[in-house]
Amino acid sequence: MSRVVVAASPLAGHTFPMIQIAGELVAAGHDVTFVGGERFADQVARAGATLRPLTGKAAYDDRRMAESFPERSTLSPGPEMLTWDVSHVFGDAIPDQHALIQELLDEDPDTVFVAELMFLGGLPSLHGAGIRPRRWIGVGISPLYYPSDDTTPFGPAPVGPGVDQVEANRAMNAGLAAALSGAAEYLQRVVDGLGATGFTMPNYFATMYTEPDDVLQLTVPEFEFPRSDLPENLVRFVGPLPPVAPAGWTEPAWWPELDSGRPVVVVTQGTLANDDLSELVEPTLAAFDGEDVLVVAALGRPAAALTGPVPSNAVIEEFVPFDRLLPHADVFVTNGGYGATQQAIAAGVPVVVAGQTEDKPAIAARVGLLGLGIDLHTQRPTPEEVAGAVQQILTTPSYRDRAVELSLAYEKVDGPQQIVDVVAEAFRK
Known part of the structure; x- marks a missing residue:
């Protein structure tokens, strides 16, 4: 059987769709290892995959974020918290994620990785730090954030009379990128510090999509804002995952x-x-x-x-x-x-x-x-x-x-x- 590693940050909203994907790959005949939080061991086992739990700074518990990240509770929701989360919730996890990835690739270098896009531990190995996986497939479990002249992640920028829509979109996208520039620089230092070469992150939102070998977006194009400048073959819109009902559910009396x-x-x-x-x-x-x-x-x-x-x-x-x-x-x-x-x-x-x-x-x-x-x-x-x-x-x-x-x-x-x-x-x- 071919070996596939499915990976997710240890946040429930990131993990559950990836466990479902792991189950589909097991059913298709693959030998699936799941990299994620240890608290999801039962769900991973039910999917038929083998858990390799995250460790160190990558192993926080999303039910106790205030304990894992005390500084986070002092921040206000918005750009400040988003920058902090990208840097410290996701960025500080990269070294421990990378170490586990290298362990798995040392066991079998002919491994395909399937990871949600905020699992950033693959970045070093994609740029010369250790063994590179056979293929790295990113999964978009959130709306598409790729920058475009046609829209922002939240729709076309508001414009007044006589204001050019494209220029307004560019300005708003530039503002979003600038708001996360500190996080992008932080991630750059983390990845470079692990021995990567040639990695650059001029725009955090773009890099999420350009780094994997493939990106599978869990939606249809019709549920996205049109982007005439989305690079061809950058993203495959595969559609959402179907709901999974527990075994034995029956219609209630009402x-x-x-x-x-x-x-x-x-x-x-x-x-x-x-x-x-x-x-x-x-x-x-x-x-x-x-x-x-x-x-x-x-x-x-x-x-x-x-x-x-x-x-x-x-x-x-x-x-x-x-x-x-x-x-x-x-x-x-x-x-x-x-x-x-x-x-x-x-x-x-x-x-x-x-x-x-x-x-x-x-x-x-x-x-x-x-x-x-x-x-x-x-x-x-x-x-x-x-x-x-x-x-x-x-x-x-x-x-x-x-x-x-x-x-x-x-x-x-x-x-x-x-x-x-x-x-x-x-x-x-």
């Missing part, structure tokens, strides 16, 4: 209510950013208390996490498989997870997004600017804001029409199979 004729609103904060359900789930429950609407709240955690009452027209579940639920939904209310948002659109369901952390503003921007729903531009909307956005979607057919239009693009892709095909191709090169 399931027939989905076909009662009432509008169905599904709300979730995903499986990661759900520590504080008062951010979005609880305002959504309050927004429709007593209304002729069925609200289905998928908490991603036990119902005891709710701090307020549950209205009589709402049902609460720790988990509901979205591939079964979303075809019944009229509106999907979310904090903007990349996978869940795309699952809704793939089902032809318009979206309300309230998310301001991590990559969520970029995801929300795509929903709003592409006409797929409404971006509330906040992390903590009021019940009135949620109700107003849902009502606007229910009374404006263009939102569902646009979601249905994009759902056709999702029908044409098979993300897991395309990933398996690219890895097989890597062993033929």
Whole structure:
């Protein structure tokens, strides 16, 4: 069997999609080693892969970030925290990641690596520091950030009368690059210090995509802002990973209510950013208390996490498989997870997004600017804001029409199979 190493930073949102990819590669007949956090050992084992846990500064626990990175808690969200995270959460992990990569390549140099784009430990070996893998395949688990004259990562820059759109986009992209220039310089020093030669990082956002041999983006082109200057063959849009339902799931007793004729609103904060359900789930429950609407709240955690009452027209579940639920939904209310948002659109369901952390503003921007729903531009909307956005979607057919239009693009892709095909191709090169 050919050996594949799948790698992820030890953050749950980075790890879970890569474990799913590892499982697909195991099913395709590869000998798969998973490089990641030790706390994910059970999930890795269920996928059929062998865990090689990260160590040292690469082995932090994302459930205790304040303990692992005390200085981080003093920073405000925004450019300052992003620069710090790139430098110290991801950059300081590079030496220990690189050491483990070299151990694995010493065992078998004919290894293909498949790593999410923020796992930066491959950079030294791609530039002469030790053994180079047969192929390094990057996986885009967040929206595309590659700079373009046509757009910024958050959509075309706002312009006033007489302002050239291209110049405005260039200026905003330059500002974003400048905001991360300190982090780029820091990463340059770390990689150079490990013996790499010829590595340069003039633009952090561009380098994420130009360094791997292949980049597989977990979306379709239609869920991206058009980029006429995206280099040919730089990125392969393979589509998202399908939802995975736990074995033995059965429809709950309330399931027939989905076909009662009432509008169905599904709300979730995903499986990661759900520590504080008062951010979005609880305002959504309050927004429709007593209304002729069925609200289905998928908490991603036990119902005891709710701090307020549950209205009589709402049902609460720790988990509901979205591939079964979303075809019944009229509106999907979310904090903007990349996978869940795309699952809704793939089902032809318009979206309300309230998310301001991590990559969520970029995801929300795509929903709003592409006409797929409404971006509330906040992390903590009021019940009135949620109700107003849902009502606007229910009374404006263009939102569902646009979601249905994009759902056709999702029908044409098979993300897991395309990933398996690219890895097989890597062993033929």
